[in-house]
Amino acid sequence: MYQRVRRRKVAEINVVPYIDVMLVLLIIFMVTAPLITQGVKVDLPQADAEPLDEDSKTPLVASVDxxxxxxxxxxxxxxxxxxxxxxxxxxAAHLKLDPDTPVVVNGDGAVSYDAVVQLMVILQKQAGVPSVGLMTDSVEE
Known part of the structure; x- marks a missing residue:
């Protein structure tokens, strides 16, 4: 009679196809990531800014030329x-005397964005300004 040889079942997963798929995905992400992070075209909404009320206090105007x-x-x-x-x-000294005074930033159109941001950051961090407004010219139609 024949003796049946029992084979032991192998409980291993073949991971080679998964490694291939992961390498392909890695290459795809490496190629597409710089394209995504370089920039996005954004169309900002246009709106007329409301002027400060005539009853409000005279604002402090921090300017960058x-x-x-x-x-x-x-x-x-x-x-x-x-x-x-x-x-x-x-x-900061002026706000200690009159904390309700509005503070606005006036930046020249040719000045770098960094200079305006640095001014806004220092006004909020060092001077303790709770909110900073931005001055704009009126839109001519």
Whole structure:
């Protein structure tokens, strides 16, 4: 009579096809990631900005000119260029006297985005301004 040889069942998973699929996915993601992160075209909505109320207090205007120099004006008071830290110190001192004074940022159209952002950050972090507004020109139709 024949003796039946019992084979032991192998309980292993063949991972070679999974490795192939993972390598293909890795290559696809490596190729497409730079294309996705370089930039996205965004169409910003256009809206007319509401002017400050006539009843509101005269705002502090922190300005950046085209050369990247910083100014601080209260009302129609023109000042000399000053450092970013001096602007923060003067705004903080003015807000201690009158905490309800609005603070707005006026940036020249030719100034770098970084200069305006640095001004806004220092106004909020060092001067303690709760909210910063942005000045704009009116839209001509």
């Amino acid at each position: 085209a050369q990247g120099r910083y100014y601080l004006t209260v009302g129609a008071d023109d000042k000399e260029p000053m450092s970013l830290e001096d602007v923060a110190t003067m705004v």
